[in-house]
Amino acid sequence: xxxxxxxxxxxxxxxxxxxxxxxxxxxxxxxxxxxxxxxxxxxxxxxxxxxxxxxxxxxxxxxxxxxxxxxxxxxxxxxxxxxxxxxxxxxxxxxxxxxxxxxxxxxxxxxxxxxxxxxxxxxxxxxxxxxxxxxxxxxxxxxxxxxxxxxxxxxxxxxxxxxxxxxxxxxxxxxxxxxxxxxxxxxxxxxxxxxxxxxxxxxxxxxxxxxxxxxxxxxxxxxxxxxxxxxxxxxxxxxxxxxxxxxxxxxxxxxxxxxxxxxxxxxxxxxxxxxxxxxxxxxxxxxx
Amino acid sequence: xxxxxxxxxxxxxxxxxxxxxxxxxxxxxxxxxxxxxxxxxxxxxxxxxxxxxxxxxxxxxxxxxxxxxxxxxxxxxxxxxxxxxxxxxxxxxxxxxxxxxxxxxxxxxxxxxxxxxxxxxxxxxxxxxxxxxxxxxxxxxxxxxxxxxxxxxxxxxxxxxxxxxxxxxxxxxxxxxxxxxxxxxxxxxxxxxxxxxxxxxxxxxxxxxxxxxxxxxxxxxxxxxxxxxxxxxxxxxxxxxxxxxxxxxxxxxxxxxxxxxxxxxxxxxxxxxxxxxxxxxxxxxxxxxxxxxxxxxxxxxxxxxxxxxxxxxxxxxxxxxxxxxxxxxxxxxxxxxxxxxxxxxxxxxxxxxxxxxxxxxxxxxxxxxxxxxxxxxxxxxxx
Numbered sequence: 001x002x003x004x005x006x007x008x009x010x011x012x013x014x015x016x017x018x019x020x021x022x023x024x025x026x027x028x029x030x031x032x033x034x035x036x037x038x039x040x041x042x043x044x045x046x047x048x049x050x051x052x053x054x055x056x057x058x059x060x061x062x063x064x065x066x067x068x069x070x071x072x073x074x075x076x077x078x079x080x081x082x083x084x085x086x087x088x089x090x091x092x093x094x095x096x097x098x099x100x101x102x103x104x105x106x107x108x109x110x111x112x113x114x115x116x117x118x119x120x121x122x123x124x125x126x127x128x129x130x131x132x133x134x135x136x137x138x139x140x141x142x143x144x145x146x147x148x149x150x151x152x153x154x155x156x157x158x159x160x161x162x163x164x165x166x167x168x169x170x171x172x173x174x175x176x177x178x179x180x181x182x183x184x185x186x187x188x189x190x191x192x193x194x195x196x197x198x199x200x201x202x203x204x205x206x207x208x209x210x211x212x213x214x215x216x217x218x219x220x221x222x223x224x225x226x227x228x229x230x231x232x233x234x235x236x237x238x239x240x241x242x243x244x245x246x247x248x249x250x251x252x253x254x255x256x257x258x259x260x261x262x263x264x265x266x267x268x269x270x271x272x273x274x275x276x277x278x279x280x281x282x283x284x285x286x287x288x
Numbered sequence: 289x290x291x292x293x294x295x296x297x298x299x300x301x302x303x304x305x306x307x308x309x310x311x312x313x314x315x316x317x318x319x320x321x322x323x324x325x326x327x328x329x330x331x332x333x334x335x336x337x338x339x340x341x342x343x344x345x346x347x348x349x350x351x352x353x354x355x356x357x358x359x360x361x362x363x364x365x366x367x368x369x370x371x372x373x374x375x376x377x378x379x380x381x382x383x384x385x386x387x388x389x390x391x392x393x394x395x396x397x398x399x400x401x402x403x404x405x406x407x408x409x410x411x412x413x414x415x416x417x418x419x420x421x422x423x424x425x426x427x428x429x430x431x432x433x434x435x436x437x438x439x440x441x442x443x444x445x446x447x448x449x450x451x452x453x454x455x456x457x458x459x460x461x462x463x464x465x466x467x468x469x470x471x472x473x474x475x476x477x478x479x480x481x482x483x484x485x486x487x488x489x490x491x492x493x494x495x496x497x498x499x500x501x502x503x504x505x506x507x508x509x510x511x512x513x514x515x516x517x518x519x520x521x522x523x524x525x526x527x528x529x530x531x532x533x534x535x536x537x538x539x540x541x542x543x544x545x546x547x548x549x550x551x552x553x554x555x556x557x558x559x560x561x562x563x564x565x566x567x568x569x570x571x572x573x574x575x576x577x578x579x580x581x582x583x584x585x586x587x588x589x590x591x592x593x594x595x596x597x598x599x600x601x602x603x604x605x606x607x608x609x610x611x612x613x614x615x616x617x618x619x620x621x622x623x624x625x626x627x628x629x630x631x632x633x634x635x636x637x638x639x640x641x642x643x644x645x646x647x648x649x650x651x652x653x654x655x656x657x658x659x660x661x662x663x664x665x666x667x668x669x670x671x
Contacts, residue, residue: 041658044413045657064666064669064671068669128546129544129546130544130545130546148529150529233529234491234525235670237668237669242665247386248382248386249383249493249665250382250658251386252658252662253389
């Protein structure tokens, strides 16, 4: 075998374990889900194999699913915006700090060491009627009766921001770290104020990181299921909760499969748009 | 005595050793990798190994219920017979059925199922075993009415043994709601505007429809005006702070005074009362009665399962479990002396006829299950 042929094969050999894993654990299950989405649920809860378009017709034409999907996208968008507004200054501060950068990054990673469910449930002890915040407000005399703060859309968004903020900060941080600070110095020496330098140099150069963080926050936020269950009220459901209900409560795996593919398709389109204009390289940098 | 350890505990111990510095990182990661490989390789053959070893998997409701089962039934059983019992938990019958459907035959063995309608669903899906009753002599102590309803579903055979019963009644905080007010309003207190934001309910479609029927003065096993029932469910939804999804959440919401009134499971409310909380409990007329059974899945190691069922039905075991989980046992009080605590438990019937309880009729509920569970999902979200 020639050297060129061996070199051409080498990446595939090195990639083969990862490709096998992706094929076995992502594409094959997706194929199963796709096949399932064309089956039907019988009256007893058993599945009827075949090729039926009923689930897809229902998922695509029923206003109920469309409304919940839009509501999910709206919540994910608000969460992403809040993450961006809170995450950018934090990332900027870490990127420009001297000496204690490693400690600040470690602090940023600390929440990942605790289970997501536990982190979500911790808000009950903070915002509950007998939680820390109400207890403090009662103790200081600011309020005379506890305020009902939990179990609404605001607390769902709060829980999502808590979960997703580190993803935003990390992506923006990576982007800011890659900016040559000489560019900022040059802008200053040419008469720009610090604010103008930020607006005309730093922010535009860090936009790919902001976009990558935004994409991650949006996709993860739109696919969440636990947060509305723990922190939401009776009406605060997101699209993933519909998938859960179809599969678990109604034992309707075919409809649940169609719904999950529908969500996957919507989020997939967003990723493709991102990839078209910004490319996946920035996202990989942020994840790395 | 050696306790059966599950994989989570094994992993946690390994991680603890690593965190303590008893294991270097290479060994830790190596062991995790080896465990993953071993799991992947053994999974398809696990059922044969489990069956050969006589190991039994049991799944139940978690919390105080699982603790009672572990302490009073599984550990003594393992000590006596050498057969290990691995116990898991679930949040509800629907969730568990989905897991069983996704599993291989023999992976799950015994489940603590609620209601005859669940028994009928499992039976209709072909998940039921057939018990050899000769191996379960303690079945003779069980209230006959409880056994007969299961036999009627499965053509005279049995796939389970009845184990306990209870009610889903009204639980209320006495600091804010008096006993007199509860008696006057009954199930309608859950749609009382005066308690807006302090009401909750179980997010289970059957329970919501049952209480919706009571709130519209209809027979919960034969409502004729379903639109009125859905309207009552909508009214409850709009006044509710939250739909709870587990017994632990129910207890937490009441204990923390996040809510003042909800429907609740009799045993869990009794546990709250035992903890000193001033929570009242009332079964309204036609309140939701249910019986639970120990259901054996098809493909299970039958002899080991039957031995465990017989052990669990032995009066001393059954009474100890009942006292631990706060639900009356299925034992016939006319045949067995149930001691002093059980007669004080909510829903207890000293006659053994259970004539005072209204159970869900599987013929009525299961035929409407697909439509109603779906409609409830929509109503819950504001439709």
